[in-house]
Amino acid sequence: QQQVKQSPQSLIVQKGGISIINCAYENTAFDYFPWYQQFPGKGPALLIAIRPDVSEKKEGRFTISFNKSAKQFSLHIMDSQPGDSATYFCAALLKTGTYKYIFGTGTRLKVLA
Amino acid sequence: DAGVTQSPTHLIKTRGQQVTLRCSPKSGHDTVSWYQQALGQGPQFIFQYYEEEERQRGNFPDRFSGHQFPNYSSELNVNALLLGDSALYLCASSLRWGLVEQYFGPGTRLTVT
Numbered sequence: 001q002q003q004v005k006q007s008p009q010s011l012i013v014q015k016g017g018i019s020i021i022n023c024a025y026e027n028t029a030f031d032y033f034p035w036y037q038q039f040p041g042k043g044p045a046l047l048i049a050i051r052p053d054v055s056e057k058k059e060g061r062f063t064i065s066f067n068k069s070a071k072q073f074s075l076h077i078m079d080s081q082p083g084d085s086a087t088y089f090c091a092a093l094l095k096t097g098t099y100k101y102i103f104g105t106g107t108r109l110k111v112l113a
Numbered sequence: 114d115a116g117v118t119q120s121p122t123h124l125i126k127t128r129g130q131q132v133t134l135r136c137s138p139k140s141g142h143d144t145v146s147w148y149q150q151a152l153g154q155g156p157q158f159i160f161q162y163y164e165e166e167e168r169q170r171g172n173f174p175d176r177f178s179g180h181q182f183p184n185y186s187s188e189l190n191v192n193a194l195l196l197g198d199s200a201l202y203l204c205a206s207s208l209r210w211g212l213v214e215q216y217f218g219p220g221t222r223l224t225v226t
Contacts, residue, residue, distance in 0.1 A: 006155075032213045043117070043203050043217035044156065089155050093213055100169055101146075101215070103155030 002027055004092050006104030013111050019077040021107045023090035026071060030092035030102075035064065035075045038087045038106075047088075048075070080111045115140060117206050117218035125224045126194050134189040134221045138206030145187040146215060147179060148203040156203055162187050191223075199225045 005024045013019045023033075032051055036044035050057045050064040050073065057064045063076040077084055090104040118137045126132050138145050144163045148156035158171035162181035181187045185206075191198055201222050205215040 034214075036217075041219075043205075043219045046214060046216060049214070091155075099161070099213065100158055100171070101156075102158070105155050106153070 002094065002102050004090060004102050004104045006090050006107060008107060009105070010108040011110070013080045013109065015080065015082060015111055015113050017080050017111075019075075019080045019084070019109055019111070021075045021088050021090070021109070022072065023074065023104050024070075024072045025092050027092075027094065028071075029094055029096050031095040032093035033064070033066065033073050034091050034093075035062075036089045036091065038089065044089055077109075080109075082111045082113045085110050117204055117216055119202075119204050119218040119221050121221060122219070123222045123224075125226060127226055128194055128196060130194050131190065131192045132194060132223060134202050134223070136187045136189070136204030136206075136218060138185050138187070138204075139216050142206035142208050142216075143185050144207040144209060145181060145185065146205045146207070147187070147189045148205065149173070150201040150203055150220070152200070159189070194225045196225050199223060
């Protein structure tokens with residue numbers, strides 16, 4: 001119930017292509033859905049986030065699509081660049097009186113030059 | 114404006130020993146959360162501190178304890194170290210309790226031999 005399932009585990013995309021990472025959840029108490037980007041040896045960096053009352057949010061080349069009825073959300077990286085090669089984590093905020101983040105297992109993205 | 118800082122960067126300990134990790138939150142942030150990230154996995158929530166009190170806790174044994182100081186900095190203590198405690202320990206801070214955006218530090222890599 002508190003899991004966030006992320007896929008694929010790894011992804012290889014050509015430069016200029018679109019990278020798509022998907023996440024699914026079960027608990028309707030999740031209230032906020034951020035995506036984090038993590039480079040080797042670094043902590044996760046907040047990339048973009050969405051609330052469940054919005055179906056899409058775009059920031060530059062990064063877009064979150066959110067399907068509340070299907071309990072799914074995805075990250076789209078347009079015009080993928082080699083510098084985007086990193087591990088991406090989706091997360092969901094469990095808001096039931098207190099605040100607790102549940103993270104997906106991560107997607108290792110490699111963008112080929 | 115300094116982001117979240119953590120010390121030390123790396124640490125090697127022996128089974129059964131005790132370890133203390135330190136975190137300074139982003140300037141102006143008063144809420145600190147700790148996460149454990151095993152290799153190839155997403156961060157797992159350990160606990161969260163606000164107003165010098167532990168506000169909530171993840172599924173971690175009592176060997177994991179923490180503290181928050183009046184200047185909002187925090188410590189994570191792990192007693193009776195096990196090999197399985199080897200991981201990247203991440204600290205994240207939020208502007209104030211209840212605000213959802215959190216920012217991660219670079220982490221402390223703990224190796225237990």
